[in-house]
Amino acid sequence: MEIPNVADKWSGTVNEITxxxxxxxxxxRTKTITIGGAKSIPFMDFEGNPGQKPVVAMDxxxxxxxxxxxxLTKPFADVLNDPAQWAKKCVEQYGADLICLKxxxxxxxxGNKTAEETVKTVKSILAAVxxxxxxxxxxxxxxxxxxxxxxxxxxxxxxxxxxxxTQDNYKTLTAxxxxxxxxxxxxxxxxxxxxxxxxxxxxxxxxxxxxxxMFQSTGALGYGLEYxxxxxxxxxxxxxxxxxxxxxPVICDVGHEAWRTKESKSDDMEVPQWGxxxxxxxxxxxxxxxxxxxxxxxxxxxxxxxxxxxxxxCIERLY
Amino acid sequence: MISIGERINGMxxxxxxxxxxxxxxxxxxxxxxxxxxxxxxLDVNVGTAAADPVAAMKWLVEVVQDTVKTPIAIDSQxxxxxxxxxxxxxxxxLINSSKGDPEELDKFMTIAKEYNAxxxxxxxDKTGIPQDVERRMEFAxxxxxxxxxxxxxxxxVYIDPILFPINVxxxxxxxxxxxxxxxxxxxxxxPHRNVGLSNFSQGTKEKRLLARIFLTMGISYGLDAAVMxxxxxxxxxxxxxxxxxxxxxxxxxxxxxxxxx
Numbered sequence: 106m107e108i109p110n111v112a113d114k115w116s117g118t119v120n121e122i123t124x125x126x127x128x129x130x131x132x133x134r135t136k137t138i139t140i141g142g143a144k145s146i147p148f149m150d151f152e153g154n155p156g157q158k159p160v161v162a163m164d165x166x167x168x169x170x171x172x173x174x175x176x177l178t179k180p181f182a183d184v185l186n187d188p189a190q191w192a193k194k195c196v197e198q199y200g201a202d203l204i205c206l207k208x209x210x211x212x213x214x215x216g217n218k219t220a221e222e223t224v225k226t227v228k229s230i231l232a233a234v235x236x237x238x239x240x241x242x243x244x245x246x247x248x249x250x251x252x253x254x255x256x257x258x259x260x261x262x263x264x265x266x267x268x269x270x271t272q273d274n275y276k277t278l279t280a281x282x283x284x285x286x287x288x289x290x291x292x293x294x295x296x297x298x299x300x301x302x303x304x305x306x307x308x309x310x311x312x313x314x315x316x317x318x319m320f321q322s323t324g325a326l327g328y329g330l331e332y333x334x335x336x337x338x339x340x341x342x343x344x345x346x347x348x349x350x351x352x353x354p355v356i357c358d359v360g361h362e363a364w365r366t367k368e369s370k371s372d373d374m375e376v377p378q379w380g381x382x383x384x385x386x387x388x389x390x391x392x393x394x395x396x397x398x399x400x401x402x403x404x405x406x407x408x409x410x411x412x413x414x415x416x417x418x419c420i421e422r423l424y
Numbered sequence: 425m426i427s428i429g430e431r432i433n434g435m436x437x438x439x440x441x442x443x444x445x446x447x448x449x450x451x452x453x454x455x456x457x458x459x460x461x462x463x464x465x466l467d468v469n470v471g472t473a474a475a476d477p478v479a480a481m482k483w484l485v486e487v488v489q490d491t492v493k494t495p496i497a498i499d500s501q502x503x504x505x506x507x508x509x510x511x512x513x514x515x516x517x518l519i520n521s522s523k524g525d526p527e528e529l530d531k532f533m534t535i536a537k538e539y540n541a542x543x544x545x546x547x548x549d550k551t552g553i554p555q556d557v558e559r560r561m562e563f564a565x566x567x568x569x570x571x572x573x574x575x576x577x578x579x580x581v582y583i584d585p586i587l588f589p590i591n592v593x594x595x596x597x598x599x600x601x602x603x604x605x606x607x608x609x610x611x612x613x614x615p616h617r618n619v620g621l622s623n624f625s626q627g628t629k630e631k632r633l634l635a636r637i638f639l640t641m642g643i644s645y646g647l648d649a650a651v652m653x654x655x656x657x658x659x660x661x662x663x664x665x666x667x668x669x670x671x672x673x674x675x676x677x678x679x680x681x682x683x684x685x
Contacts, residue, residue, distance in 0.1 A: 114613075301676035309681065343674050350682045351674060 112152045117347035119143040119156055119354055119403070120315040122288055124203065124266050125237025131262035131286070135235030138202055140318075140403040141354040146341060147401050148423055158424045159398055161413050162239050162406050163201035164360050165191045167218065167226050168210030174370045176386045180410050189229035196234045199410040200417060203266075205239040206230060207361075211252050212243035220255040227256050231263060239266040239356075239404070241290075246274040254281040261285040266356075266404075268292065269320055272303050279310050287316075290356060294322040295332050297339050304350045317353045318404065325362040326393045333357070334400045341401030357397050360408030363390035387411035395419050425663045425683075426465065426582075426649035428497050428518070429458035430622060432484065434471015443470060443480050448487040455491040462684035463654040465518050466492070468509065469499035478508040485509045497544075497651070503531060510539045517541035520651070521584060524563040525549040529570040542580040544618055553586050557599050560585045561606055568611050581615035582649055583607050587624045590634060597624065597638060604646040617642075618649040632656055640666040660684070 121142040126132025143156030169185040170178075180199075184191040188206065195201040210216035211223055230238060240256055242249035254277060257267060268290025270278050275291075282289045291307055293299035300319055308314055319340060324333045343351035363369055369389035373381055390412035394405050398420070407413050431454045434440045438450040458466055466488055474480035481500065488496055495516035498509035506519055521544035522532035529545065536543040547554065547563035554560050564583050571581050585603045588596040604617045619642065625634035636659050639650060643666040654660060664683035668675055676682060 298675050298677075301674050301682065302678055305676060305678040305682050308685070309678075339674075348674055349685060350676070 112149075113146075115144055115146075115153055115345040117144075117345045117352060119341070119344045119401075120317075120352050121157065122315060122318065122354060124239075124264055124288060126262055126264040126286070130264070132264060133231060134237055134263060136237070137264075138237050143341070143401065144345070146338075146345065147399055155424065157403070159402055159420055160202035160404055161200075161417055161420075162203040162205040162356075162404050163195040163199060163413060164205050164207055164406055164408050165195060165230070166207050166209050167223060168216050170209070173364065174372070174382065174386065176382045177364055177409055188226050189233035192230045193233045195410075196236055199413055201236065201413070203237050203239055203404070204230060204234055205241055205406050207241045208243050208252065210243075211248055212245050213248055215243070217248075220252040223252055224255055224259040227260055231260065237265065238263065239268070239290075239406075241268050242278075244269065250274070250277040253278050257281040257285045257287055260287070264288065266290060266318060268318075270303065270307065272299055272306065275303060275306055276310065279307050279312050282316075283310065283312050288318060289316060290318050290320050291353070292320045292322065295324075295329075295336055296321075297336050297343075300336075300340065301343075301348075301350050304353065308350070314349060314353070318356050319351075319353045320356050320358070323358045323362045323393075323397070325359070325366050326389055326396065327368060328362065328366055330393060330396055334397060337397065337400035337402065354403035355401060356404040356406065357394070357402050358406045359390060359394045359397065360406050360412075363393045363412075364408055387415070391415040391419075398423075425643065425667055426616065426618075427463050427654050427660065427663065428465040428467050428520070428618075428649065428651040429454075429461070429463035429654040430467050430651050431458055431653070431655065432466055432488065433469040433499070434474055434480070435469070436471075440471055440473055443474055443484065446483065448490075451484060451487045452491045455488045455494065458654050459492045459494045460684075461654045461657070462660055463494060464649075465495045465497040467497040467499045467520060467651055470505065477502065477505045481505045481509045482512050485512050489514050498541075499651075503535075506532075507535065510535065510541065513539065513541075518544065518582070520544045521546050521582075523549055524567060526566070526570065529567065530574075533570060533574045533576045536580065537574060537576050542582060543576075544582040544584050545615075547583065547585045555593070555596070557602050557606075560599075560603055564603075564607050564610060564615075568615060571615070578611050578615050579613050582618040583615045584618045584620070587619040587621070587638075589624055589626055589628075591628055600642065600647075601645040604642060608646040616649045617647050618651070619647060621650045621652040632659065635659060636662045639663055643667055644670055 119141045123139045125134035125137040145153030192204045210218040266288045269292035291303040324330045369386035387409040394416045442450040468484045470477045470480040497518040497520045499520040545567045547560040625631040
């Protein structure tokens with residue numbers, strides 16, 4: 106008996122976006138990264154082209170992170186006070202495809218750094234590395250609306266990925282990214298309907314749909330990974346069935362979320378039966394990332410070099 | 425919903441005049457307005473008064489293509505007129521329509537395949553239009569068989585079971601729902617289910633209301649295409665809302681905006 110072919114046929118494609126601009130495209134990047142392009146669900150390439158490989162963006166903070174456990178600070182101990190050197194280390198030693206600059210320090214409660222100081226930081230990173238940049242605000246609407254436009258102008262033409270905009274705060278950053286040629290991250294916390302809504306609102310401002318990346322907020326292993334997984338899976342299915350307002354690539358914030366959990370943070374003495382943190386923490390981060398990869402993710406934000414290496418190896422093997 | 429905008433038709437005075445005087449203004453305006461209203465296809469019909477239907481069809485298709493990129497439905501049952509439209513086509517094309525006689529289907533499917541066009545097939549032949557579900561489904565089966573025989577993609581086939589005006593035969597509209605349902609299960613993928621919506625309520629006092637309610641009920645049974653008045657905003661909104669209720673698209677607060685993009 107002939108075995109029936111049960112492969113699904115998909116009519117849609119995830120938008121392809123190239124981040125970063127080289128000299129001939131008006132930027133100064135030496136490398137660009139293209140994401141998206143999937144015509145099938147992840148790891149089912151017999152159903153269609155799986156698109157571009159997922160990429161890893163390593164987190165760099167504009168201020169030394171206060172709540173990181175030693176396991177996480179150790180690999181960056183010499184550079185935590187210098188975001189440019191930190192970024193360089195991530196790219197040159199740890200193989201980061203992109204750098205995600207998290208502007209923690211601009212938050213009014215966490216340093217309240219000015220736009221001028223932050224522009225300097227951004228410029229120093231652009232000078233130090235050749236990979237594309239993700240620039241992530243502090244998610245305090247007023248402060249982001251004050252600082253992000255100035256950063257956007259300072260990085261004009263570099264085609265950075267800037268974020269995040271939400272249903273309630275999207276106009277300022279959308280307008281400035283449109284003017285300065287950047288891509289945009291639309292955030293809807295674990296809500297697929299709002300995800301679509303933000304995309305529609307942004308597109309109503311004539312922002313091109315093929316310059317948007319979606320972010321659903323991320324749950325780490327044991328802390329809501331399954332919710333993130335299920336939303337991202339539904340998003341990917343919507344894209345593949347041709348919903349133009351949902352055909353954007355997806356970004357996850359794995360590093361920050363995985364390292365907030367007690368399972369990765371607790372030191373070796375606290376819960377001895379869990380094993381050494383230097384193994385356990387990176388493993389928690391890597392498992393969160395690899396789990397979410399199956400749902401359809403294009404950029405994974407990560408922190409620990411060991412976890413990054415594991416996940417990159419896994420991507421290489423599966424694609 | 426695959427909405428086929430019906431306004432570029434020589435039966436309407438403005439289009440008839442445009443064809444006669446070779447003045448593209450009215451046609452361009454209708455192409456833009458219907459596209460903005462969210463039309464998936466723009467139906468193009470030279471009407472009955474055109475002196476040279478072949479030349480008129482070429483001209484109409486060219487004017488529309490010069491104005492918008494919206495796909496075009498070439499509306500004629502005359503093979504040479506359809507062929508004329510196809511010969512100048514640059515946009516995606518739907519042929520509207522072929523009758524269900526085997527020789528007609530052979531002719532139309534061959535040319536549709538050649539131009540990578542879609543095709544509306546009517547459940548009728550030269551002997552007339554069946555009045556019941558069974559005979560219409562026999563036609564539907566034959567149309568699908570023909571498509572398979574021609575290796576013509578079923579996703580490009582639109583079956584039109586011919587919706588009668590409500591004031592001509594009131595029993596007919598309700599039969600359609602059963603037919604949509606059955607056509608949906610005829611093959612995988614199934615052919616599309618299409619009706620000519622305006623004809624249904626022509627000459628009635630509640631023309632728009634009748635069309636709107638039939639369309640929403642039809643969608644709930646699997647109707648997915650209609651030649652219709654896309655400039656009737658209430659009708660388009662109702663169709664999009666019915667599709668959201670049937671879980672065919674992802675809900676968002678601005679779903680009516682998304683539906684027109």
